Amino acid sequence: MMLAGGLPSVFVTFAIVAAIAAVATGLFAIETKGRVLEEASP
Amino acid sequence: MALIETETQKATGRPLPPPKPVVSTLNKPASLADLFGPLYLRRTLVVWVIWFSSYFVNYGLSIWLPTVYRTVFKLPLDVSLRYGLITQAVGLLGTLICALAIDHVGRRLWFASSFAAAAVSFGRARALPRSTAEQVLACMTVAYFFISTINIGVYLYTPELYPTRVRALGVGSRDRLASVCLHDRADRWSE
Numbered sequence: 001m002m003l004a005g006g007l008p009s010v011f012v013t014f015a016i017v018a019a020i021a022a023v024a025t026g027l028f029a030i031e032t033k034g035r036v037l038e039e040a041s042p
Numbered sequence: 043m044a045l046i047e048t049e050t051q052k053a054t055g056r057p058l059p060p061p062k063p064v065v066s067t068l069n070k071p072a073s074l075a076d077l078f079g080p081l082y083l084r085r086t087l088v089v090w091v092i093w094f095s096s097y098f099v100n101y102g103l104s105i106w107l108p109t110v111y112r113t114v115f116k117l118p119l120d121v122s123l124r125y126g127l128i129t130q131a132v133g134l135l136g137t138l139i140c141a142l143a144i145d146h147v148g149r150r151l152w153f154a155s156s157f158a159a160a161a162v163s164f165g166r167a168r169a170l171p172r173s174t175a176e177q178v179l180a181c182m183t184v185a186y187f188f189i190s191t192i193n194i195g196v197y198l199y200t201p202e203l204y205p206t207r208v209r210a211l212g213v214g215s216r217d218r219l220a221s222v223c224l225h226d227r228a229d230r231w232s233e
Contacts, residue, residue, distance in 0.1 A: 012164070015162075018189075021092060023090055030085060033147075040202060040203075041202065
């Protein structure tokens with residue numbers, strides 16, 4: 001039922017997924033705060 | 043409106059020009075290719091990563107944590123469900139804080155920091171030797187707090203990334219990803 005390795009391996013999986021997302025977002029996400037919609041997305 | 047128009051005419055000393063329609067975005071038909079075009083490909087990929095990751099973790103925690111309390115830590119059913127409820131309540135608080143604060147902080151900084159904070163919480167949970175249910179509850183609740191802010195914030199962010207002609211396509215495409223996470227979790231862990 002659970003991933004091999006039990007609870008700790010699930011925590012590690014979640015940590016890795018979140019860490020990858022943090023890096024990807026920090027590097028590649030565009031900032032839309034305070035921008036007019038038509039200007040941010042032409 | 044009439045008052046504004048009168049005042050403007052008085053101030054400028056000239057009659058207002060006749061109204062004319064303004065197209066402020068590119069006037070072309072919607073196409074799936076828009077989502078992967080030069081301007082939008084990067085946004086599509088990033089927003090897919092955000093959707094997939096945040097809901098992968100959210101569904102993992104919200105569906106499966108009460109089962110962990112019950113099967114791994116052998117807690118009674120009512121206590122397991124109450125612990126699950128605590129996590130949910132804190133997550134709800136997170137969404138409220140995000141709604142009030144994300145316009146001041148900015149989307150990119152908010153998402154990146156929240157993912158990082160959640161990752162640290164999971165790392166902390168992993169590092170605890172022979173953790174108790176309450177330690178797991180604390181770590182997972184902190185992680186869920188941050189993930190919840192992303193879950194709600196990305197609903198705001200995704201429509202901002204696309205022009206009106208492909209907004210529905212863009213938002214719909216990510217919806218599939220979140221659903222895939224849900225089905226995967228449910229199949230694997232709800233037994």
